[in-house]
Amino acid sequence: MSTHAQSAGPVDAALAGPAVIAARDLRKTFGGGSVVAVEDANFEIRPGEFISLVGPSGCGKSTLLRMVAGLLDRTSGSLTVHDAEVRGPHHSVAMMFQKPTLLDWRTSLENVLLPTEIAGRVTDADRHRAMDLLELAGLRDFAFSFPTQLSGGMQQRVALARLLQTGADILLLDEPFGALDEFTREHLNVELMRIVGEVNATTLFVTHNIAEAIFLADRVFVMTPRPGRIAGIVEVPFERPRPPSIQQGAEFNALVSRVRQTFGDRG
């Protein structure tokens, strides 16, 4: 289990401060305990960290994310966000899904303003902020377009702006660009890294693409299925933001091999 030792590496020590998200023996079973979706997960995530959860489908990465979002109850163990046990959806946590989940009858701007509307009254300041976020997502010219007028990639950008409009400091992304083509996805990953860096959010990013997981993250949680567990944590020693070209480097390839090995360790 050489990968486990990695979690106490130099990058971890460099990120000081209390944990934003902490799990202790976190466990989730379905069907009265017959299916173990997440088995005894233990981790701490620091402010501003970007974590990728990578693994094949059925490894419990989405389940883990939904528990952090407060959308799913845990079976046992402890899960805290900002030192408080998670007991349901929390305003400091926002989630983005694989589908854009935009409302077709609302313009981009109105979609971005949805979280504000749900929280209370919408002021002109909120509207300007939403406009700024659309600008950040590169969509200012499409603020008054409806989702059906936008491409899949643009729709996910709107969803990203909406995610930021919540004002949450913890962002959960469940394969957000998984339904898009390779080129759009790569482009949006670079954009995501820039935007998340600008707002300095703590991010949990779920993917089944190893290169994508490493490219984006400070640390990669490698998850394996049946039972779903975190088999290892791989540190990524590059500064963020990073150019896509680092993916051709030898050091990057070594990281890819290490993640693959972690899967391999489990047979």
Next chain:
Amino acid sequence: MTDSSDLGPVPPGGRTRGVIARHVAILVTLLAAWEIACRMGWLDPLFFPYPSAILVGFWRLYVTQGNIWPHLGLTMAEVLAGFLAGSALGIALAVCVGLIDRLRRYLKPYVIVLEATPRIAIGPVIIAAFGFGWTSKTAIVMLVCFFAPFVNTLNGMVGVEPEKVSMFRSMGASKLQTFRKLMLPSALPEISAGLRLAMASALGGALVAEFIASNAGLGVLITQYTGTLNMSSAFVCVLTLSALGYFIFRSMEELDRILVFWTDRDRTARVSRRRLASWRARMGDDA
């Protein structure tokens, strides 16, 4: 007549005017053929009156005698009242059922049985209960107009993508907010389709109800005229119903286009431009 398709781009309205002219030509030809068929004795004018006689009949029923108006008014009132009450009830009940899972489970078998029952079979029962007047007709139209909006509203609400529901939950939305901002608008295209179905059957429902037993309405008028072999007048009533049905169909289509604009490309673009304009009027020119 020139064929505009050979002349390249057509000025706006030019093609539609050509199409209308062609439609009128076809209609006139058909009517002329009918008139000739009657005059040559190929069609029995006793059952298929001359188009010219029908035209005269229109003048008689609408102007000189003017006796169609109260019947037309009554039938329209029955249709409208029954449609509004029936579809409102259908949508309201579907919303309740959609929001309360337990209610859905217990109500479903009844709905299926009732839906499988031909609505008009209950017609005589309703007439026996409510009498020969407009109340029984309105009640029958209500019954006819209940199911399509009910079933469609329920389907629309149940069919909302679970990820969207999760998104609302993760934003901390209340049940009411989720209903108002997600479930209801998501179901709107289906609700609108249900309303169109209901409206399409409303007119037929009212007529059949009037055929069963009544003292006034277009259905009664048709029965009376046919009974006395006054076919041209009966045809005036039928054609009036055609026009009414067409008018209803078109207005429901228009309502659909306004209500669910986002399913239509051009309309979406238009609404988009309108939103931009109102933002500029409000916030200044920074968009």
